Amino acid sequence: MSAHANWWHPLFQVLDILDNASIDYTILEEAALFIQGVPLSPPAHITISIQWDLFTRVYKLFQPLHPSRQIEQTLEAHFTVTCQQVLFELRCSYNTVVMTDPDRLSVPVQQRSLPVRALDYYLQAYSPDDPRQQAIKTHLRQLQRTNNQHNASAWNQDTYNAWLHRHGTPQEAAQRLLQSPLRRLGTLRRYLDQLVGKKVINLLGSHGGRAIAMALLGADVTVVDIAPENALYAQEVAQAASIPLRYLVSDVLQLPESERDRSYDIVLMEMGILHYFIDLAPLVTLVAQLLRPQGQLILQDFHPVSTKLITSRGKKHRVDGNYFDKTLITTDVAFSKHLQEEASDTPTVVYQRRWTLGEIVTAFAAELTIRRLDEEPNSKLDDIGLPKIFTLIAEKGVSV
Secondary structure (H helix, E strand, O other): OHHHHHHHHHHHHHHHHHHHOOOOEEEEHHHHHHHOOOOOOOOOEEEEEEOHHHHHHHHHHOHHHOOOOOEEOOOEEEEEEEEOOEEEEEEEEOOOOHHHOOOEEEEEEOOEEEEEEOHHHHHHHOOOOOHHHHHHHHHHHHHHHHHHHHHHHHOOOOHHHHHHHHHOOHHHHHHHHHHOHHHHHHHHHHHOOOOOOOEEEEEOOOOOHHHHHHHHOOOEEEEEEOOHHHHHHHHHHHHHOOOOOEEEEOOHHHOOHHHOOOOEEEEEEEOOOHHHOOOHHHHHHHHHHHEEEEEEEEEEEEOHHHHHHEEEEOOEEEEOOOOOOOOOEEEEOHHHHHOOOOOOOOOOEEEEOOOOHHHHHHHHHOOOEEEEEEEEEOOOHHHOOOEEEEEEEEEOOOOO
């Protein structure tokens, strides 16, 4: 950050004026991209959106810096001011509340939080040939690679022992699967009733429980997952069940072109998957490249209402989340709850992006045809009125 001190110092000076006066604002455009890590040069023009009913007060606050004349238009107003040779444009949109903007998020910078407009907004706002959109995509790809490296490292810390603790030895897990493979599929049964002879790929298939159950029901199954310890446990369970299982240890977004041969009847993703993706578009493209014409995506995951919005304890429900929050968050790796207390002390923190249902449906609709979207209530009586799981069924078009 010191390399761009001449950019950050005036920004902080202007923001201090707003913060000291308790003015709500959001940093926009190239400055917002730069602050979020997009590989751009520090912009010479910084745009800041101000709460509209405080705009007159803000104009007075900046009088010592000799602002331009305030321009009032039908839907907005704006003025400019120069601070340490950096041009600032302060604008407002009438009857718009800055704090409730769903595309507003806070980014930690130098022990303070800077409110910026999210990258997702600009991915939609900029045209595909705009170099700023390309810069955002480059940043997201790098962020995804970094995220996957964190996940790969975390999922290879005591993972095999975690599954031993949770599911028993491979022989014990295999016996349960042999007794009732349909039971292992849970509510996915209604979407997987005809598996004999089907070619299935289970993305982020973890310890292989669902995949082995499908193989026992007659499917030709491939699992893709980033963790070798997941693969080891799954292959040992499959061997104990005397069933073939193809397991590819790979970042799903780095699958080779030879695998993207449009030959799969079903792409399955289920339970705690989507939050690992910083941008859904590359995942959607991968699914379209894997499916044969009229092949199906079956996606089952936790409902965003339960993961983003509501906290439940018994009969008490509290709305304490922000459903529209686009922040990349840190959390414990998923399997850590299954580890013994004496397990490794190595940190098991990974990064996640929690998506809204609208974002998920819109992303997959870009390349697939949505056939149905089912929502299931929580199985606990106290939570019966709350959605817990959703299942999205989408189909590959003949011409895609």
